[in-house]
Amino acid sequence: MNDLVKRLSEAKHPVCVGGPSPSLEELQKRLEEIEYVFIKFPETSGGTDLGVRVDKAATNVSKADFKQRTGVVHVEGALTLNYVKVRCVADIDLATLQGKGHLIVLEEI
Structure with a gap:
């Protein structure tokens, strides 16, 4: 498996x-x-800037207030990174636009 994919799937990262x-x-x-x-x-x-197709069923914006710039958005979606199909999972704080995330390996192509 690709080193980048492996590293990003082993733990949560900024x-x-x-x-x-x-x-x-x-x-x-x-x-x-x-x-x-x-x-x-x-x-x-x-x-590493990833383009993620949003999975609306798994993404949660119920704890986010975009007008007040508060709360956290939980984003999930699939993509292919270095010939490996992965799911990106990230929690983003609206106040800072930063958070934690990781990849879940789905399959190697």
Whole structure:
């Protein structure tokens, strides 16, 4: 298995909102309308910015207040990273746009 995938699937790691314009407003739009978010693992070499197709059934925004910029969003979704199908799981604090996350290996291609 790929070293990066293995490392990110062995424990929880610091994450932050990634993508071209990381902001609370962009995160909310991507969660609610686009259903595709960017989660960045900043402590990898150069940072690893993943595009995640949101699994609406597993994602939870009930503890988030986007207007007050408080609470935590639980995001889950699938992607392929270095030829390995994975599920990204992340909890993002809306006040800081940072949190913890990890990957779950689904299958190697």
